[in-house]
Amino acid sequence: MGDDCCLGSIVEVLRLGLTSEARENATATLFSLSAVHAYKKRIVNQGGTIEALSGLLRVGTPRGKKDVVIALFNQSTHLENCARMIEARVVTTLVGALGNEGVAEEAAGALALIVRQPIVAEAVGKEEMAVVGLIIMMRCRSARGKENAVAALLELGRNGGYAATERVLKAPSLAGLLQTLLFTGTKRAKRKAASLARVFQRCENASLHFGGLGVGYAFAGNSAALNRDSRFADDVSVPMSISVQVL
Structure with missing residues (x-):
């Protein structure tokens, strides 16, 4: 160098x-x-x-x-x-990689970490296939893929602003998938799923109720409401699991 x-x-x-x-x-x-x-x-x-x-x-x-x-x-x-x-357009490339069997888990892990930066989270939130791709991973992928996917959705909702929060909130099948993770997921996946439920529950102006989870979900016009409770800080630790092979 x-x-x-x-x-x-x-x-x-x-x-x-x-x-x-x-x-x-x-x-x-x-x-x-x-x-x-x-x-x-x-x-x-x-x-x-x-x-x-x-x-x-x-x-x-x-x-x-x-x-x-x-x-x-x-x-x-x-x-x-x-x-x-x-x-x-790196964000677009990473989102596209969610649909690639060989690298989807790694892409979700990377997204879960980089969307902690608000500027990146906002860009991811504008990608139409981002939330869809993460939801598909929660439904079909391995335990690690599900963990990374729910972690990415959690961070995206917290840091992506109004539009990203709304996309996460309105994602089809999210309620049932979170419920499944709460009962059958790994310890890490359960933490992420519970945090996602609690974060939305604490948002002001409740507009949607996910009866299956027994909690109220909503998004606030001011995305800062998503970050008010520091008790959830430990729930967003997302160690990225990537197999590295250098020859």
């Missing part, structure tokens, strides 16, 4: 590598480097990096796609990178 040409060369391999293995190795190098906070902004500022990573998430191998998700997540944890990544 001390050599100005080195990062550019890695990105060139990512963009133009002649084999998928070469491009994947470049991706793995970038996600390793992006774990260092001081490097995150430099990587994003390197022309073409974010676009190339997004492209690989759409067409790469399962291993390469998982590395891309980690790399993109690492970049998003630097607040100054968020606007650039939204502009490059």
Whole structure:
């Protein structure tokens, strides 16, 4: 990273590598480097990096796609990178990955963490397929996928503003899925489901009642109402479970 040409060369391999293995190795190098906070902004500022990573998430191998998700997540944890990544449609790419069997769980885990940034949560909330994709994961995926999905919905409702909160609130089948998680989910999934129910219950101007859960649900025009109760802070810890394989 001390050599100005080195990062550019890695990105060139990512963009133009002649084999998928070469491009994947470049991706793995970038996600390793992006774990260092001081490097995150430099990587994003390197022309073409974010676009190339997004492209690989759409067409790469399962291993390469998982590395891309980690790399993109690492970049998003630097607040100054968020606007650039939204502009490059990284959010759209991650939401699209929810429908990809090989990387859906990792994409949901990444979304659960990055939507803690309000600017990212707002962008995710504008994606029509975001809530739909997470709901499908809660219905069909593994225990880890369900945990990540409900955690992402919880954070999206808390941080995404009025529009995102409304999308989560009105999601079809959410009541029944939360009820199922409360009774049959893992301990972590139960915490997330219970937190999501309680957060909405505490919102002002109740407008919808989910009788199956026995709690009132609503959204407030001021999304700050979603964050009033600090007792739920422990419920939003979402350790991302991603299998990392570097060759």
